[in-house]
Amino acid sequence: MPLLDATAPPPSRPCRILVAGTSGSGKTTLAGRLGAALGIPHVELDGLHHGPNWTPRASFADDVDRFSAQPAWVTEWQYRAVRPLLAERADLMVWLDLPRATVMRQVAARTLRRRWRREVLWNGNIEPPLHTVFTDPAHIVRWAWSTHPLTAQRVAEAVARRPEFPVIRLTARREVDAWVRQLRPVE
Known part of the structure; x- marks a missing residue:
């Protein structure tokens, strides 16, 4: 299946959705929005x-196997150890293919905010000192810069393994918003 853009309607009743993108692209935010719009659970991989x-938690792969069987x-589509399993079980991928400048602005702002506020993240972690x-x-921030081009490769590999796998490619925030507005809850 070719990549679909923001004008493509969502496949009917997607129930197992991956959100792909570079670190800082907004995967977790979009995954939460999708879960709320469709009335399905959002499982945050960073928390696992x-x-x-x-x-890394020793139970991570087992936890992912358990929830993804639901x-x-x-x-979010991340972490090498579980990426293939998630891609095999998903029925839709939404790819945040935002420009590197947008991603870097977002990841830098998020990192600064989290560090400045000393936001407690998963299992008591906080962002390290800015230096x-x-x-x-x-x-x-460096990870987001260096891995930005890898997401396109990974998406292409997933589609090569599963040619029928629908992938919605969103390249701007306005496309994300327009696409999410089309969604209806899963019945």
């Missing part, structure tokens, strides 16, 4: 993955 002190869910953007190659 990150344990205290940013350590009949309805929406989640670590210069010292930590895996800092989320």
